[in-house]
Amino acid sequence: MPELRKDPVIGRWVIISTERGRRPSDFLDVIEENKDSISPFSPNNEHMTPPEIYAIRPPGSAPNTPGWTLRVVPNKYPALKVKGQLDRRGEGIYDMINGIGAHEVIIETPDKAKDLGDLEPAAVTDVLRVFKERMLALKKDARLKYVMIFKNKGPAAGATLKHAHSQLIATPIIPKRVLEEIEGAQKYFAIKERCIFCDIISQELKDNIRVVHENKHFIALSPFAARSPFETWILPRGHASHYETIDDASLDSLAAIMKTLLQKLNVALEKPAYNFVIHTAPIQEEASEVYHWHIELLPKLTRIAGFEWGSGFYINPTSPEEAARYLKEIVI
Amino acid sequence: MPELRKDPVIGRWVIISTERGRRPSDFLDVIEENKDSISPFSPNNEHMTPPEIYAIRPPGSAPNTPGWTLRVVPNKYPALKVKGQLDRRGEGIYDMINGIGAHEVIIETPDKAKDLGDLEPAAVTDVLRVFKERMLALKKDARLKYVMIFKNKGPAAGATLKHAHSQLIATPIIPKRVLEEIEGAQKYFAIKERCIFCDIISQELKDNIRVVHENKHFIALSPFAARSPFETWILPRGHASHYETIDDASLDSLAAIMKTLLQKLNVALEKPAYNFVIHTAPIQEEASEVYHWHIELLPKLTRIAGFEWGSGFYINPTSPEEAARYLKEIVI
Numbered sequence: 001m002p003e004l005r006k007d008p009v010i011g012r013w014v015i016i017s018t019e020r021g022r023r024p025s026d027f028l029d030v031i032e033e034n035k036d037s038i039s040p041f042s043p044n045n046e047h048m049t050p051p052e053i054y055a056i057r058p059p060g061s062a063p064n065t066p067g068w069t070l071r072v073v074p075n076k077y078p079a080l081k082v083k084g085q086l087d088r089r090g091e092g093i094y095d096m097i098n099g100i101g102a103h104e105v106i107i108e109t110p111d112k113a114k115d116l117g118d119l120e121p122a123a124v125t126d127v128l129r130v131f132k133e134r135m136l137a138l139k140k141d142a143r144l145k146y147v148m149i150f151k152n153k154g155p156a157a158g159a160t161l162k163h164a165h166s167q168l169i170a171t172p173i174i175p176k177r178v179l180e181e182i183e184g185a186q187k188y189f190a191i192k193e194r195c196i197f198c199d200i201i202s203q204e205l206k207d208n209i210r211v212v213h214e215n216k217h218f219i220a221l222s223p224f225a226a227r228s229p230f231e232t233w234i235l236p237r238g239h240a241s242h243y244e245t246i247d248d249a250s251l252d253s254l255a256a257i258m259k260t261l262l263q264k265l266n267v268a269l270e271k272p273a274y275n276f277v278i279h280t281a282p283i284q285e286e287a288s289e290v291y292h293w294h295i296e297l298l299p300k301l302t303r304i305a306g307f308e309w310g311s312g313f314y315i316n317p318t319s320p321e322e323a324a325r326y327l328k329e330i331v332i
Numbered sequence: 333m334p335e336l337r338k339d340p341v342i343g344r345w346v347i348i349s350t351e352r353g354r355r356p357s358d359f360l361d362v363i364e365e366n367k368d369s370i371s372p373f374s375p376n377n378e379h380m381t382p383p384e385i386y387a388i389r390p391p392g393s394a395p396n397t398p399g400w401t402l403r404v405v406p407n408k409y410p411a412l413k414v415k416g417q418l419d420r421r422g423e424g425i426y427d428m429i430n431g432i433g434a435h436e437v438i439i440e441t442p443d444k445a446k447d448l449g450d451l452e453p454a455a456v457t458d459v460l461r462v463f464k465e466r467m468l469a470l471k472k473d474a475r476l477k478y479v480m481i482f483k484n485k486g487p488a489a490g491a492t493l494k495h496a497h498s499q500l501i502a503t504p505i506i507p508k509r510v511l512e513e514i515e516g517a518q519k520y521f522a523i524k525e526r527c528i529f530c531d532i533i534s535q536e537l538k539d540n541i542r543v544v545h546e547n548k549h550f551i552a553l554s555p556f557a558a559r560s561p562f563e564t565w566i567l568p569r570g571h572a573s574h575y576e577t578i579d580d581a582s583l584d585s586l587a588a589i590m591k592t593l594l595q596k597l598n599v600a601l602e603k604p605a606y607n608f609v610i611h612t613a614p615i616q617e618e619a620s621e622v623y624h625w626h627i628e629l630l631p632k633l634t635r636i637a638g639f640e641w642g643s644g645f646y647i648n649p650t651s652p653e654e655a656a657r658y659l660k661e662i663v664i
Contacts, residue, residue: 005556008556079647094557184342188340199425200340225340314344315349
């Protein structure tokens, strides 16, 4: 059983997941570049993944057979396990919980040569809609307090497989980073009685020096305190705390801006490795005036070195204004 | 002038340092592997660095000439600059400060083939003593609130040069990560009236399952909530909040445990890339009962992927108990 452990000083949770079956020596080559010839996520290789949880496939076709356009499967090497008791406990000054949770993989396309930004708009919308549907499904499990959806693209960003996919991890605790964001937003709300993200959006639209792209429902911008070159956030214009409340019109709009942004980054940075994470309010909590869901995307260009590890702060050699101007000018 | 900018939501500071002279396309090959043949840190290449700030060299020898065993020089591409006014200011909801500070490089040895752990014990002591001396020197500049000392070894850990060196960055703000640690320690002290790090040390010595090595003044251990495989902390047994108060006997003892730890890691992980950071109290503050300085060392084996970026929490596939047992058994 994996274990969630809390650092007693700063309250950071880590997952100690030793059942992934690695020994110390296995870390010397961490990221196995998988052979292009065999993708466990390709059609006809459905037996290479655990049985599917969800799929978009022709009516009447059997699960775990080809024909699908999108599949959701449990991670073959899950960091957390669905079955078991939470069993919160202490060991002297230390706190831990059993590693209960979900770890799923969203296979975004049957075509192993394409990334998310290369798909047809309707297929991108499907991926974003499935994020919502998996969140709503996992919300029913009251043990789960948070659902994090993220994508690692490219070995430099931590991906172990090339075939386009995103991941979902549902945890029985709310991660520290999420709590910090909510607390920051609460402090601002306490003074201003306004959502800080709404205020960021209105200042950015007025200043118009960090906006990368906008459409009916969304805005993509280089954040004022970007951690790394070309960090970009996508925020809904209208206030909403929970990703899973997104409606169909907004899903189309989000797919369009996501596709445009990924294509701009591909041109600007020659198909960079990247991570994105959906920042959303805790799944079991009510809609809130304070928090505003959004997506943070970070191309993986600089490495995180000692200074950043230790300080929690970052050296970024490209100003967000420069990055935004550069991305804005690329015509897709 | 570089700029320090604060994220308005979570309070994270970043350094936007565009004068390092890179364009977007320059990031495609981030870490230039330097040619082994020319090290700007080698003897006779003293002209390739800015003039030295400090050196250990034979009496009577001229600065910036060969003969030294250790040199401290300003970083050629500093993230922060020494000259100028702090000039705190706002821009709507955003806060920023001029990027005032110091960025120095400690060249640990004239021998480009050796790492810190390969040096003679007295030479390791010299490096650790110079850390202290630079802290004491920078403390005199009241603009500087924090001095962070860290080492990046190997390209995977963010090092751009192979020749053994560590770095120092002094900042006009206290980094968020440091504040979090101090706040966590304060919360514990408020309840227990004891230092949390002292309590960690005493529990670890009693449990004896995560201790890697110990000597007269120091203990090396795998932390209970280790973020990544073989993360190791070195803590002084005796309570002290500020690294720069270390005495000569303790410096020898710290050099001994640091050398042993680096050698064990080199055997266990075949000379891994690693980062270490000295966690110490803010330089301008008085000695405190609450905080306890220590060194956190992280071999760079797994990559930080999307999940970790977004959540502030980590998946570690090697338990700290397993890592400690493995390192403990290696005889140096």
